[in-house]
Amino acid sequence: MVEFVFSDEAGWIKQERYYLRTALMINENEYFKLQQQFTTLKRDYGIPLDEEFKAADVWHLLKYQEKDTPLPKHHRKRLEKYTSRPYSDYWEFILKSLELIPNTSTIIAVWTYFFNTPFKSQEEIERDFLQVLMLRVEDELKEKNGYGIMLYDQASMKKLSSYYNLIFHEGKFVNSYTHIKDSIAFEISTFSSGLQITDYIASITHNSLRGYSFSLDAFKKSIKPLLRRYRTLEILQTGFVPLYLQGYYKENQGERLINEIREKLDL
Numbered sequence: 001m002v003e004f005v006f007s008d009e010a011g012w013i014k015q016e017r018y019y020l021r022t023a024l025m026i027n028e029n030e031y032f033k034l035q036q037q038f039t040t041l042k043r044d045y046g047i048p049l050d051e052e053f054k055a056a057d058v059w060h061l062l063k064y065q066e067k068d069t070p071l072p073k074h075h076r077k078r079l080e081k082y083t084s085r086p087y088s089d090y091w092e093f094i095l096k097s098l099e100l101i102p103n104t105s106t107i108i109a110v111w112t113y114f115f116n117t118p119f120k121s122q123e124e125i126e127r128d129f130l131q132v133l134m135l136r137v138e139d140e141l142k143e144k145n146g147y148g149i150m151l152y153d154q155a156s157m158k159k160l161s162s163y164y165n166l167i168f169h170e171g172k173f174v175n176s177y178t179h180i181k182d183s184i185a186f187e188i189s190t191f192s193s194g195l196q197i198t199d200y201i202a203s204i205t206h207n208s209l210r211g212y213s214f215s216l217d218a219f220k221k222s223i224k225p226l227l228r229r230y231r232t233l234e235i236l237q238t239g240f241v242p243l244y245l246q247g248y249y250k251e252n253q254g255e256r257l258i259n260e261i262r263e264k265l266d267l
Contacts, residue, residue: 002028003148005137005180006194009129010206013114013122018209020111021129022202023137024194025148030102031194037100038193045093046085051078052190055094055203061087091214094200098222101197107226108136109205112243115253119244127163132241134167134180140228141179148179153195154186161186208265220266235267 003025011019026034039049047053060079063069065087071079082090110132118125134150141148152160164184168177189195201223207215228239236242236258245254261267 001146005148005150006198008198008202010202023108024198025106034100035193055200058091106228108228110241131167149181151185153189157186
């Protein structure tokens with residue numbers, strides 16, 4: 001059996017910012033059911049099927065409707081059509097989209113916080129995050145005795161394809177990758193139900209790290225139950241993995257942050 005592994009990122013690689021990358025693993029048969037259900041849901045909420053409604057769009061609409069803040073110039077034309085309905089309708093759409101994820105699915109998140117100026121180049125950081133995801137995905141597929149295809153937004157094609165190929169064949173931290181396909185695949189997110197829902201996972205997880213209550217509630221209800229768990233290992237090792245934090249920063253900043261996040265997200 002094959003698993004589709006959709007991945008997206010959220011946050012910023014810069015000082016005093018969170019950054020994360022998530023992966024959503026869905027069985028091939030379950031995915032085609034989700035695809036049909038997601039299409040129906042978009043129709044129900046008046047969202048064009050050839051358009052991607054992103055999680056960040058809800059917050060733009062909220063600011064527009066409640067705080068009289070202009071819509072961002074580069075999104076104004078696209079978002080104007082959604083202003084006739086309350087932003088809460090579209091938040092409801094996102095929550096219902098998360099409910100479509102089958103309970104046989106697995107979510108993996110790798111995250112960090114840059115207390116000071118990032119200590120590696122953006123290219124190195126993105127490669128490290130991809131490598132950690134690939135290792136966890138490979139382990140999960142071995143456990144399920146299945147195979148996987150990793151799918152990313154085509155906007156990342158040029159940089160991620162070379163990282164993936166090098167990691168796959170280098171095999172660092174693993175003898176060899178035998179359960180994920182040897183080449184990363186890319187899709188147009190506008191037409192991919194999997195990538196659109198993974199955007200919601202990444203955005204809500206990112207905002208949960210930042211302490212936003214709406215996102216925290218959604219995370220605990222729909223995302224946390226699907227985080228990867230493996231036997232007796234802690235979830236911070238298997239499904240919600242902090243990167244660079246432990247033992248790196250002076251005065252135990254990283255360890256304190258990990259404990260704060262564990263308590264905040266009830267992990």
